[in-house]
Amino acid sequence: MLALKRAAVLFVLIGGALLFTACPTQTNIAKINRNPDRYREKEVGIAGRVTDSYGVLGAGAYEIDDGTGRMWVATRRGVPSRGAHVAAKGYIHNGFSFAGRNFGTVMEETDRRSR
Numbered sequence: 001m002l003a004l005k006r007a008a009v010l011f012v013l014i015g016g017a018l019l020f021t022a023c024p025t026q027t028n029i030a031k032i033n034r035n036p037d038r039y040r041e042k043e044v045g046i047a048g049r050v051t052d053s054y055g056v057l058g059a060g061a062y063e064i065d066d067g068t069g070r071m072w073v074a075t076r077r078g079v080p081s082r083g084a085h086v087a088a089k090g091y092i093h094n095g096f097s098f099a100g101r102n103f104g105t106v107m108e109e110t111d112r113r114s115r
Contacts, residue, residue: 030068032092036105039092043110046071047087055079061106064088075109085115 026045048066055061060079061072064086073088080086090109 026087028068029064029066029071032071033069033105036092036094040094041091043089043091044107045087045089046073046107047115048085050080050082050084050086053079053082072104072106073109074106075112077109077112080112080114086112087115088112 026047027039029046029048032039032044032046046064046066048064051063051065051070053060053062055075055078058078059076061074062079063070063072073090088107088109089111090107092105092107094105
């Protein structure tokens with residue numbers, strides 16, 4: 001019985017550790033912009049206010065300002081409206097272009113939540 005309890009506790013601890021490590025790191029935009037190579041192809045989270053957005057047929061890009069800087073987020077889920085407060089996670093890429101416009105360092109969105 002004691003061995004079963006220990007195994008259950010160990011299972012919960014390992015499961016929690018795996019869940020915690022699977023979550024992307026939330027960071028501020030200034031850190032990403034200072035050293036985009038450090039974050040390239042890694043999933044990160046950012047949060048802030050949408051300052052600009054462009055979209056066509058559900059795809060597009062929107063700009064988030066978190067108070068430390070601004071970053072464009074590319075999406076295939078429709079763009080949030082200007083002024084919306086969002087938290088986004090995704091992968092950092094350099095040299096993204098959309099509709100003939102170059103956006104430099106950009107996040108490719110994998111998930112978004114509105115606040």
